[in-house]
Amino acid sequence: MQRTRLPIVLIVDDEPMSLQALRRVLEEDFSVLTADNVADAQKVLSEIPVQVVVSDQKMPDMSGTDFLANVRKQWPDVIRIILSAYTDPNDLIHGINEAGIYNFIPKPWQPEHLTLTLKNAVRLHTLQQENEQLNIELKLTAPSWDSKLQQKRAELKHRHHFDNIICADDSPMTALCQQVARIAPYDIPVLVTGDSGTGKELITRAIHYSSHRADKPFVTENCGAMPVQLLESELFGHARGAFTGATTERIGLLEQADGGTVFLDEIGDTSLEFQVKLLRFLQEGEMRPLGSNRSRKVNVRIISATNRNLEKEVLAGRFREDLYYRLAAVPIHVPPLRERSMDIAVIAESILKHHVLAYSKPVEGFSDEALECMSAYHWPGNVRELENEVRRMLVMTDSTVLGADLLSAKVLQETCGELPALDQEKTDEGSLKDRVERLEARILKQTLIRQKWNKSKAALELGLSRVGLRAKLERYGLEQDKVKNE
Incomplete structure (x- = not known):
C-alpha cells in the first residue's frame, strides 16, 4: 500500500528543546526537517524540495528575518514563516517587506x-505551483485558458454551494443555510458568530460564491492577535517610507479584493x-x-466572524457600538456541534470518505456503536475536533469498519451510551x-467497548472473575447479543 507523501517543512531554531517540541507536534501531518543553525538550513534547502520553512527570529548567527530574506532570494517558492516571542510591529513589517x-x-x-497555519502555508505553496503551471499553459494555449478558468470558477461555486454544507435533514443548519442563501x-x-471549529468560514464562502461577486476575489484576514499597525498595513496597504522598514509600496487586501468579498475573521x-x-x-467606501x-475607492463586501459575543463586548466597552451595527446588518449564529448531534454521523461519514481516498485505506464506514458514542459526545472543538478523531481512528485501524474501540479515551469516558438500569441525566445527584x-x-461499559465486548479480557483488566463480571452486567443491564468470546 502506497503511503501518502507528507508535505516537507523545515524548522530552524538554535534551541534543541524547541526543535524537539515542534517536531512532536507537527510530525503527524508533515515530514519535519530541523536545523539549529543557518548554514545547515541552507544546505537542506539546496538539497531537498522544502515547501515551508519556519524560522525563529532570535538566533545567534543571523536573525530570522535576515535568514528568510536570503531564502526569498535563493528559493522564492518556499513559503516563509517567523516564530518569535517578540512582537515589535516595525520588526514584523520589516520582515514582511x-x-x-x-x-x-x-x-x-x-x-x-x-498546525493550521502550516497547513494553510502548504496549501498556498500548492496553489502557487499550480498557478505557475497555469501560466505556462496560458502562454502555450491562451484560448484554452479562458475555458479552464471558467471551469475552475464553476467548480468553486459548486464546491462552496449551500447544498454542499454537510448536515442532516432535521438539523438547525438546514434552516440556517436556507436563511443565508436568501441574503447572499x-x-x-453579514456577521457570523459561533464557537471555533463550527464552520463559520464555510458559511462565508457559500455567501460569496452565491452572490454576484462570485467571479471576483474572495480574501480572508484573521484579525486576532495581530498588532494594529501590521493589521492596518495588511488591509489598507502602505506607501513607501510610511514607517521604518517600509521600503516598498504595498497594496492592501481591501484593494486587492476590489469587486469581491473580504472576510474578516x-x-x-x-x-x-x-x-x-x-x-x-x-x-466612506474609500x-x-x-x-x-x-484616498482610493474600493468596492468590496465585508463579511466578519467572531467566536465572541459582540453585544456583551459592546456593553463592556471593548467593541464600538457603531461598528457593530455596521457589521451586523444580518447576524448569523452557527450552532456548536453539541447542539446538533444529528449532524455528527453524517459529518463523520463525509470526513471519512474524504480521508479514505487521501490515505488509500479500504475502510467502508463506522460501526453502529462507534456512531452512537460519537453522537453522544459534546465535541468542544466542534467539527475540527471531530475530523481529528476520525483521522486518528482511520490510521489506527486494521479493519474495514471503524469500531468504538478505536475512539480516544476522552470520548469513551463521556459517551458510554445509554445505560438502561440507571438515570445518567443526574450524575451529580442521589446518594453515595x-x-x-x-x-x-460507566467504567464497565467503557472497558467492554475498548475490549470489543470480550468478557474474558474485560474481566482480566478490571480484576474480576467472569462470574463477578457477568453479575454486574446483569445488574446494570449491560448484557448484549454482541458480547463475544463467552
Missing part, C-alpha cells in the same frame, strides 16, 4: 494554531484603535494606505451508593 514572510506565529505557540445575493454586511479580537479606522472605511495622502453505581456502570 524584506523576507516576504507569509505569517507570524507568536511564542508560546498553540499546537492547533501552529444582496450586498449587505476574529473581528472581536481587534483593538479600538483599529475599529475606528475600519468604521471610517465602511462609512481607504487611505498608511503614509499616503491619496447511587453515584458509585453510575460510575461503576
Whole structure:
C-alpha cells in the first residue's frame, strides 16, 4: 500500500528543546526537517524540495528575518514563516517587506494554531505551483485558458454551494443555510458568530460564491492577535517610507479584493484603535494606505466572524457600538456541534470518505456503536475536533469498519451510551451508593467497548472473575447479543 507523501517543512531554531517540541507536534501531518543553525538550513534547502520553512527570529548567527530574506532570494517558492516571542510591529513589517514572510506565529505557540497555519502555508505553496503551471499553459494555449478558468470558477461555486454544507435533514443548519442563501445575493454586511471549529468560514464562502461577486476575489484576514499597525498595513496597504522598514509600496487586501468579498475573521479580537479606522472605511467606501495622502475607492463586501459575543463586548466597552451595527446588518449564529448531534454521523461519514481516498485505506464506514458514542459526545472543538478523531481512528485501524474501540479515551469516558438500569441525566445527584453505581456502570461499559465486548479480557483488566463480571452486567443491564468470546 502506497503511503501518502507528507508535505516537507523545515524548522530552524538554535534551541534543541524547541526543535524537539515542534517536531512532536507537527510530525503527524508533515515530514519535519530541523536545523539549529543557518548554514545547515541552507544546505537542506539546496538539497531537498522544502515547501515551508519556519524560522525563529532570535538566533545567534543571523536573525530570522535576515535568514528568510536570503531564502526569498535563493528559493522564492518556499513559503516563509517567523516564530518569535517578540512582537515589535516595525520588526514584523520589516520582515514582511524584506523576507516576504507569509505569517507570524507568536511564542508560546498553540499546537492547533501552529498546525493550521502550516497547513494553510502548504496549501498556498500548492496553489502557487499550480498557478505557475497555469501560466505556462496560458502562454502555450491562451484560448484554452479562458475555458479552464471558467471551469475552475464553476467548480468553486459548486464546491462552496449551500447544498454542499454537510448536515442532516432535521438539523438547525438546514434552516440556517436556507436563511443565508436568501441574503447572499444582496450586498449587505453579514456577521457570523459561533464557537471555533463550527464552520463559520464555510458559511462565508457559500455567501460569496452565491452572490454576484462570485467571479471576483474572495480574501480572508484573521484579525486576532495581530498588532494594529501590521493589521492596518495588511488591509489598507502602505506607501513607501510610511514607517521604518517600509521600503516598498504595498497594496492592501481591501484593494486587492476590489469587486469581491473580504472576510474578516476574529473581528472581536481587534483593538479600538483599529475599529475606528475600519468604521471610517465602511462609512466612506474609500481607504487611505498608511503614509499616503491619496484616498482610493474600493468596492468590496465585508463579511466578519467572531467566536465572541459582540453585544456583551459592546456593553463592556471593548467593541464600538457603531461598528457593530455596521457589521451586523444580518447576524448569523452557527450552532456548536453539541447542539446538533444529528449532524455528527453524517459529518463523520463525509470526513471519512474524504480521508479514505487521501490515505488509500479500504475502510467502508463506522460501526453502529462507534456512531452512537460519537453522537453522544459534546465535541468542544466542534467539527475540527471531530475530523481529528476520525483521522486518528482511520490510521489506527486494521479493519474495514471503524469500531468504538478505536475512539480516544476522552470520548469513551463521556459517551458510554445509554445505560438502561440507571438515570445518567443526574450524575451529580442521589446518594453515595447511587453515584458509585453510575460510575461503576460507566467504567464497565467503557472497558467492554475498548475490549470489543470480550468478557474474558474485560474481566482480566478490571480484576474480576467472569462470574463477578457477568453479575454486574446483569445488574446494570449491560448484557448484549454482541458480547463475544463467552
